Amino acid sequence: MSRLFSPLDLGPLRLPNRIVIAPMCQYSAEAGRATEWHAFHWPNLAQSGAGLAIVEATAVEPRGRISWADLGLWDDVTEAAFATALAATRRYSSMAIGVQLAHAGRKASTHRPWEHHGAAIAPGAEHGWQTVSASAMPYAEGHPPPVALDQAGIDAVVAAFADSARRAVRLGLDLIEIHAAHGYLLHQFLSPLSNHREDAYGGSLENRMRLVLQVFDAIKAAVPASMAVGIRISATDWVEGGWDPAQSIALAQALDARGCHFIHVSSGGLHPAQKITLEPGYQVPFAAAIKQHVAMPVIAVGLITEPRHAEDILQQDRADAIGLARGILYDPRWPWHAAVALDAKIAVAPQYLRSAPREHAANFVQAR
Template sequence: MSQLFSPLAIGPLSLPNRIVVAPMCQYSSIDGEATDWHTQHWTNLALSGAGLVIIEATAVEPRGRISWADLGLYDDATEAAFASALATARRWSPAKIGVQLAHAGRKASTLKPWEAGGGPIPAGDARGWTTRAPSSIPYAETDPLPEALDDAGIEAIIRAFVDSATRALRLGVDLIELHAAHGYLLHEFLSPLSNQRTDAYGGTLENRMRLVLQVFDAIKVVVPDSIAFGIRISASDWVEGGWDIEQSIVLAKALEARGCHFIHVSSGGLHPAQKIAIGPGYQLPFAEAIKRAVAMPVIAVGMITEPQQAEDVLVDGKADAVALARAMLYDPRWPWHAAAALGAQVAAPPQYLRSAPHGQSKLFMQATGSAG
C-alpha cells in the first residue's frame, strides 16, 4: 500500500492521504478581501485530491499584509468575503481546508511580485504603510526602516492573531496554521539577525521564542479540541549566526509540550544574504531532524515534485506528510497522477471520472458525493 495515500491523523483531524497543498499567496485581494480569483483557485485546489489544502498567508491586521493586494481576515468585510469563497470550495470538494494566519512584519507594504519585482511600495504611494518589526532593522539596506514594536504594539499583535483565529473558526475551517516562517514577523522575533531587542523579547533563545509561544498559547485558548492547530517554521535562516535547526528543535519541543498538533518545516526568507543549496528535497534534512525530536506529525516541503520522491520521503521516515506548492500550481491534478503512478486511489468528483484513460478510472480515481 502506498504510504502517500494512507490516512493520517493531525491531532483531531483525519486526512485520507498525506498530500498537503502548501499556502501560496495570490496577490489578488481588494482591501484584504477574497475575490472571484480566490473562489476558483481554492475550489480548483480542493478538487485536486489532496488530503489537505492550506489557504495562503492571511493577514491578521491590514499592516500585516505582505503586499497591498494580500488576503486578510481582520474585520467583518474580510470575513464575509472569505466566507463566500470558502463556501464554494467546500460545496464541491470533500478536502479538508485550513488557513495560515500571518503577519508580514518588516517584509510588508510591498508591490505584487510582477510589479517592479515586488519591492517595497515607493514613498508617497497611498497604497503603502509603515512596517513593524522586533527591531528597527530593514530586510534589505535600501528598504524603509520598520517601526520597532513596543509592549503595547506586541499586545495588539497577539490580540489580532486571536481575533483572526476566532473569525477563522467561525467560518468552519478544519485547521489553523500559525505562520512563523520566511522572514515574516514571528520569524523576525526568533532570529538574532532581525531581533536585537534588549527586553524580554530579545537576546536569549528563551526570550526570542517568547512571542511565538505567547501567540500560540493565546490562540490555543480559543481553538476547540475538534480543530487542528499547528505551525510553519523556517528551520534555518541559511545565514551564519542566524536561526538554525538546533534552535528550531528547541522551539518544536516547546510547542509540542503546549499541545501543538503539527509542524510544517520550511526554511529561509529572513535575510537577503541567505545561501541556499536548492535542489530536489533540499529542506528534507530539517524535517527529518525535527521528526526525530518530536512525536507530533511533521510536514515536509521544498521541491518535492515527483510521486515516487514523495512516497520515499514517507517510507524512509523523514516526515509524516508532504506539501507541494508550485508543483500544484503547474499541475493541479498532481494527486491524481501520483495515485496512478503508485497504484493507489484518490477521490475525484464523478463529473471528472471519464478524464482518466479509457476504462481505467476505477484503478486510481474514486467518485465522491461532494458534487451535486
C-alpha cells in the same frame, strides 16, 4: 501499500492522504477581501485530490499584509468575503481546508511580485504604510526601516492572531497554520539577525521564542478542541549566526509540549545574504531532524515534485506528510498522477471520473 495515500491525523483532523497543498499567496485581494479569483482558485485546488489545502498567508491586521493586494481576516468585512469564496469551495468538495494566519512585519508594504519586482513601498506612497518588526532594522539596504514593536504593540499582535483564529472557527475552516517562517514577523522575533531587543523578547533563545509561543497559546485558547492548530517555520536562515536547525528543534519541542498538532518545515526568507543550494528535497533533512524530537506530525516541503520521491521520504520516516506549492499550480492534478504512479486509490468528483485513463480506472473512486 502507498504511505502517501494512507490516512494521517493532524490532532483532531483526519486526512485521507498525506498530500498537503502548502499556502501560496495570490496577491488578488481587495483591501484584504477575498475576490472572484479566490472563488475560482480555491475550488480548483479542492478538486486536486490532496488531503488538505492551506490557503495563502492571511493577514491578521492590515499592516500585516505582505503586499497591498494580500488576503486578510481582521474584521467582519474580510470575514464575509472569505466566507463567500469558501462557499464555492465547500459546495463541491469535502477536502479539508485550512488557513495560514500571518503578519509580514518588516517585509510588508510591497508591490505585487509581478509589478516592480515586488519592491518595498515607502510609508505615505500609494499602497504603502509603516511596517513593524522586532527591531528597527530593514530587511535589506535601501528598504524603509520598520518601527520596533513596544509591549502594547506586541500585545495587540497576539490579540489580532487570536481574533483571526476565532473568525476562522466561525468560517467553518478545519485547520489553522501559524506563519512563523520566511522572514515574516514571528520569524523576525526568532532570529538573532533581525531581533536585537534587550527586553523579555530578545537575547536568549527563550526570549526570542516568547512571541511565537504566546501567539500559539492565544490561538489554542481561542478555538475549540476540534480545530487543528499547527505552525510553519523556517528551520534555518541559511546565514551564519542566524536561526538554525538546533534552535528550530528547541522551538518544535516547546510547541509539541503545548499540544501543537503539526509542524510544517520550510527554510530561509529572513535575510538577503542567504545562500541556498536548490535540489529536489533540499529542505527534507530539516524536517527529518525535527521529526526525531517531536511527537506531532511533520510536513516536509521544497522541490518534492515526483511521486516516488514523496513516497520514499515517507517510507523512510523522514516526514509524515508532503507539502506541494508551486508544483501543484503547475500540475493541479498532481495527486491523480501520483495515485497512478504509486498504484493507489484517490477520490475524484463524479463529474471527472470518466476522465481517468481506462487502464488506470481502478485507481479512481467516486468522492462523496
